Amino acid sequence: MQDQQPVGVLPRHLRQVRVERVEDRPDAVHIHAKVDTDEAACPACQVVSRSVRERYRRRLADTPLGATPVWILLQVRRFNCLNAACSKRTFAEQVPELTVPRGRRSSPLRAMLRHISVALAGRAGARLAAKFAIPASRSTLLRLLRATPPTSPTVAPRVLGVDDFALRRGQVYATVLIDMDTHQPVDVLPDRTADTLAAWLREHPGAHIVCRDRAGAYADGVRIGAPDAIQVADRFHLWMNLGEAVLNTVITHRRHLAEPDPITPDPPPTAPAVPATPESDTEIRLVTRTRERYKAVQQLLADGCSRAEISRRLGLDIQTVRRFANATHVEDLLAGTRRDSVLDPFKPYLQQRYHDSHTDTATLLEEIRQRGYRGSIQTLRRYLRPSRPDKPLLPAARREHVGVGARRSA
Ligand SMILES: [Zn+2]
Structure with a gap:
């Protein structure tokens, strides 16, 4: 029977059935086929049976022909199991590479969809x-x-990447293991502790190099589980280290950038409050992150969490949590993060007012608030305070007067 089939024209998964008719319908191609054997083995006891109980038709979606859907209308049989000791009385025949019990899609189509679902x-x-x-x-x-059965490797890849990812941001983290040569994920660990990673490395030997982040837990895990492996910081975290160091340096020295001449302030006092210089993306990101963290920390404090608990939940250093918890206003943190930037747009105006002998901090605060300042009085005070020689508001000749005003209002 096999030689009557137009083998070579048919896709592989249809070679074990007899195709009787192909119907080209407007919406789909219908392939009518039947199984081409006399007998079938019971899936439970493997005993071969020729006793057909019934015939029926299965309708299987198949891989498309171009953009045209394909249906396989397959006639199959239900056999009686002749083995009296078997748990099954009857069984439906299956076609290798084409059908699975109760499946409504052909095996190749299932495989295609599985690839799509994995991606x-x-x-x-x-x-x-x-x-x-x-x-x-x-x-x-x-x-x-x-x-999809999980692929469970028995050995670790030669170069193993280890990093955490959030299952629920700020609360639940897991670890993903990557084969750095193929860039394919190897396994997922349920948390990001040293013990879990160490246990995995012991069960899966063979990692020569482990790329990891800067956290201590993975370093410990590798030291315990794969003591001979070389630990390296991955490129992403090296770049992040460098980026943060550069950013902090620039922010620290920002005040040394040239400011406009305080004696001849250009913008009139009523100028709308727009930032003097557009903020960089990095700075905006930093501000956004600070605001989000402040909100999260304050929320957890309000919920009654301890600082240690907040540190654990948000994955933040305890010192950082303390700083965010102690701040009465997020702008104080931003002023700290960005030095003077919260006040920057208002400095020309403040200088003009000082020039005109208006020196009362509360009044100035009120005035710049009306112009859009959202920082705290402390930030303003810090700026006005004469004890900071690195931040002279006015030239030396006028500083004495400034000092009196600032002290009085402080
Ligand atoms: Zn059986």
């Missing part, structure tokens, strides 16, 4: 699959993904 999971996967004429709901894709 894109539910929603995005469903959108892509629809474009390929193999519609599948997002829950189908997720079901396929969950049914």
Whole structure:
């Protein structure tokens, strides 16, 4: 029978059935086929049976022909199991490489959808699959993904990447292990502790080099689990270290950048409050991060969390938590982070007012608040304070007068 089939024209997964008719319908191609054997083995006891109980038709979605969906209308049989000791009375025949019990898709189509689900999971996967004429709901894709047996390596890759990722940001973290040669994920660990990583490394020997972040836990884990492995900081974290160091240096020395001449302030006092210089992306990011952290820390404090607990939950250093917890206003932190920047747009105005002998801090605060200043009085005071020779508000000739005003209002 096999030689009557147009072998070579048919895709591999249809070579074990007899294709009787191909129907080119407007919306899909229908392939009518039947199984081409006389007998089948019971899946439970492997005893071969020729006793057919019934015949019926299965409708299987198959891989598309171009953009045209394909349906396989497959006639199959249910056999009686002749083994009296077997737990099964009957069984349905399956076609290798084509069907699985109760599956409504051919095996190659299932494999395609599984690849899509691994890459894109539910929603995005469903959108892509629809474009390929193999519609599948997002829950189908997720079901396929969950049914995908986990690949469990027995040895570690030669160069192993270790990094954490958030399952729930700020609260639950896991660890992903990557083969740095192939850039493929190798395994996922349920947390980011040294013990878990050490246990994995002991069970999966073979890592020569481990790339990791700057956290101490992974360093300990590797030291315990793979003491012979060389530990290196990965490129991302090296760049991050360098970026942070440069950023902090620039922020620290920002005040040494040339300021406008205080004697001849250009903008009129009523000028709208716009930043004198546009903030860089990095600075905006830093400000955003500070605001988010401040909000998170204050929220957890309000919820009754201890500082140690907040440190653990947010993954922040305890000193950082303390600083964020002690700040009465986020602007104080920003003033600290960015030095004078919160006040920068208002400095020409303040200098003009001082020039005109208006020196009362509370009044000046009120005036710049009306112009959009959102910082605290402390920030303003720090700026006005004469005990900071590095921040002269006015030339030396007038400083004495300034000092009196600032002290009085302080
Ligand atoms: Zn059986």
